[in-house]
Amino acid sequence: MKNKRKIILFFAIACIFKISAFAQSEDCMQDMPPKSFKLMIDSLINEIIIDVRPNEVFKNRKIQNAILVPFRNDLNNLTDTLDRDTPILVYCAIGMRSSKVSEILCEMNFNFVVNLKGGIDKWKRNGFETIELEK
Numbered sequence: 001m002k003n004k005r006k007i008i009l010f011f012a013i014a015c016i017f018k019i020s021a022f023a024q025s026e027d028c029m030q031d032m033p034p035k036s037f038k039l040m041i042d043s044l045i046n047e048i049i050i051d052v053r054p055n056e057v058f059k060n061r062k063i064q065n066a067i068l069v070p071f072r073n074d075l076n077n078l079t080d081t082l083d084r085d086t087p088i089l090v091y092c093a094i095g096m097r098s099s100k101v102s103e104i105l106c107e108m109n110f111n112f113v114v115n116l117k118g119g120i121d122k123w124k125r126n127g128f129e130t131i132e133l134e135k
Contacts, residue, residue, distance in 0.1 A: 028106040031099070031117040034126040040089060040114055041065075047087040050078075051120075052101045061130040063091065063120065075101065084109050091116035091123070 032040065041049065041063070049066040052075075062068070069075050082088075088110055092098040095118050102115040116123060124130060 028111055029099075029102040029113045029115055031095075031115045033117050034123045034128055037089065037091075037114065037116045037123070038128055040087070044087050044089075047089055048078075048082065049089045050075075050091075050098075050101070052090060052092045052097050053120075060133050061120075062133060063123065064129070064131050066091070069101075072104075075104070079105070079108055079110070082110075085111050087112040087114070089114045089116070092119050094119040094121055 041047070049063055050069045051062050051066040052069055054070045055068070067078070069078055088102075088105055090098040090102050090105070090113065092101075095116060098115050098119065102113045105113045118125075120130065
């Protein structure tokens, strides 16, 4: 029953995202507040979570399963290996850098890009967990 609810929730979110993306035909990116971003993480299966903060402000904490991609070359190397329908969730410290990276991903023809509105700072203020990086 719990899995069935997750599947239904995933499809509802995906439909909302696709309708919204269609309404904003020029822009494939969706800004989401922490609660919705968390819901996406919990609902999606093969998503890629990208942390675009520079190394020096990474601060040893991240959202679980996030990949640090601080530079454009790193982004190109990662995205060259991905299917364009792979859901990509992006965050930074406050949401500015990740918004720009999300736009770049849309220009690279990715179809499902979500930016964490307010960044990891707002994520933590909303009580969502971060994990310590492996040393």
